[in-house]
Amino acid sequence: xxxxxxxxxxxxxxxxxxxxxxxxxxxxxxxxxxxxxxxxxxxxxxxxxxxxxxxxxxxxxxxxxxxxxxxxxxxxxxxxxxxxxxxxxxxxxxxxxxxxxxxxxxxxxxxxxxxxxxxxxxxxxxxxxxxxxxxxxxxxxxxxxxxxxxxxxxxxxxxxxxxxxxxxxxxxxxxxxxxxxxxxxxxxxxxxxxxxxxxxxxxxxxxxxxxxxxxxxxxxxxxxxxxxxxxxxxxxxxxxxxxxxxxxxxxxxxxxxxxxxxxxxxxxxxxxxxxxxxxxxxxxxxxxxxxxxxxxxxxxxxxxxxxx
Numbered sequence: 001x002x003x004x005x006x007x008x009x010x011x012x013x014x015x016x017x018x019x020x021x022x023x024x025x026x027x028x029x030x031x032x033x034x035x036x037x038x039x040x041x042x043x044x045x046x047x048x049x050x051x052x053x054x055x056x057x058x059x060x061x062x063x064x065x066x067x068x069x070x071x072x073x074x075x076x077x078x079x080x081x082x083x084x085x086x087x088x089x090x091x092x093x094x095x096x097x098x099x100x101x102x103x104x105x106x107x108x109x110x111x112x113x114x115x116x117x118x119x120x121x122x123x124x125x126x127x128x129x130x131x132x133x134x135x136x137x138x139x140x141x142x143x144x145x146x147x148x149x150x151x152x153x154x155x156x157x158x159x160x161x162x163x164x165x166x167x168x169x170x171x172x173x174x175x176x177x178x179x180x181x182x183x184x185x186x187x188x189x190x191x192x193x194x195x196x197x198x199x200x201x202x203x204x205x206x207x208x209x210x211x212x213x214x215x216x217x218x219x220x221x222x223x224x225x226x227x228x229x230x231x232x233x234x235x236x237x238x239x240x241x242x243x244x245x246x247x248x249x250x251x252x253x254x255x256x257x258x259x260x261x262x263x264x265x266x267x268x269x270x271x272x273x274x275x276x277x278x279x280x281x282x283x284x285x286x287x288x289x290x291x292x293x294x295x296x297x298x299x300x301x302x303x304x305x306x307x308x
Contacts, residue, residue, distance in 0.1 A: 007100075008046055012037050015093040015106055016044070036109050043109035045089065045222075051096050051103045057145050065141065065149065066160040067202050067282060071103055074225035076143035080199065081221055084135050088221040105225075112208035112219040117243075121209065122254035124216025129205050129239070130261025132221075133198035133232060140197045142228050153231060154191045161188060161274070164281040171284055171294070172301070179305035180277055187274040192267060197229040204239025233268045237275035245283075245296060273304050280304070 009020035018039040026034040026045065035046045054072040055061070064070070074091065081088040089107040096103045115121060139148035140156075149156065161184060169177050201223060208219040221227070240250050258264070280301045287293040 008035055008037060011097075011104065012039065012044065012046065012106065015095070016041075043111070044092065045107045045109045047105045047107065048102045049104075051098065051101050057141065058150060060141075060149065062151075062156050062160045063163060066157055067278070069226050070142050070228075071225055073142045073144070073228065074105060077224045077227045080135065080143050081224065081227075084199075086132055086135075086221060087218055088224055091224070107224075108220075110208040110220040110222065113211040113216075115209060117248055119251050119253040120214055121211075121216045122251050123257040124209055124218070125205055125207075126254040126257030127261065128207060128209075128218035129200070130258040133200060133235075133258075133262040135199035136196040137199075137229050138196055140229055140231065143199075152193055153197070154193045157231075157234075157278075158188050158191060161278050161281075164278060164285075168281045168285045171288055172298070176298070176302060176305060180281075180301060183305045183307075184274055184277055187271060191271065191274065194231050194233070194265065198232045198235065198262070199227060199229055200232075200235045201227050202230055202235060202238065203242060204235050231275075232262075233265050233271050234275045234278075236264065236268060237272045238279050240272070241276045241279055241300070245300060273307070277301065277304055 005020075005023045008023055012018055012020050016039075018041050020037045020039060022036075022038040024036045026036050033048050037044045037046055049069075049071055052071075054070050060070075061068070074094065078088060078091050089110050091105055091107050093106040094104065139145075140153040141149055151159075165177070165180060165184075172180070201221075203226075206223040206226070207221045209216045210219040243250050255264075280297050284294055284297040284301065287297060
């Protein structure tokens with residue numbers, strides 16, 4: 001057993017009183033890592049993120065506010081999901097390991113079925129996401145914010161978009177950079193404020209699905225801390241884009257199921273290109289050291305920026 005796995009086993013023993021039988025990495029990225037830990041009492045997900053103090057809400061960086069994470073949002077978001085009857089991974093323990101510069105959470109591991117992206121799967125996701133988006137409030141941001149940010153959502157998004165374009169510029173040709181700026185120009189000027197904000201992961205959907213015969217349903221929400229109240233149009237644009245980057249088109253089955261639970265803002269089609277350009281600028285920079293994925297994002301940037 002590696003030193004890392006031994007430390008994870010010791011953490012689970014200390015916090016849950018359970019012996020780790022098998023430890024497997026599940027995911028890793030620039031902000032954290034997740035492991036599956038099997039015990040005699042079931043399986044758990046152990047998630048680590050860099051240890052840092054969350055800024056005051058009024059001091060939240062614009063980019064993080066629009067498309068970021070807040071570890072302190074885990075408990076409030078988990079409570080909100082439970083209060084609204086939305087299945088989610090149960091949080092068993094949280095804490096910090098200052099000597100390693102890490103914060104951690106231990107959650108139930110949700111065993112579902114592998115996503116098959118079938119019409120039935122998309123329909124099940126549409127039901128789950130539509131129901132979640134029925135949870136709303138009047139202002140954007142993290143769950144336990146007692147009042148709105150000083151700047152409105154549209155103002156913050158415009159500022160963040162311009163910053164994202166500037167920081168990604170070195171990865172773009174000058175022609176593409178200028179085309180993105182031109183494509184976004186009028187949309188940024190005309191961006192409207194939603195009448196209400198939906199509770200959601202900003203990428204659209206983060207959950208485990210289970211299949212029962214030919215139907216799919218939500219087993220539980222994951223990445224709970226990244227859920228906030230945000231613009232429905234931004235969420236749906238990211239959901240569509242994530243599948244487009246993977247070579248898939250979101251079918252009518254999703255939209256029928258989603259709209260049965262939650263109407264779609266009439267301006268969605270107008271502003272979808274703007275929100276997708278934003279996501280692609282972020283993804284291009286984050287994936288800059290992975291050429292195939294980066295170039296795929298750039299290809300989608302070109303398709304939107306140069307669209308007639």
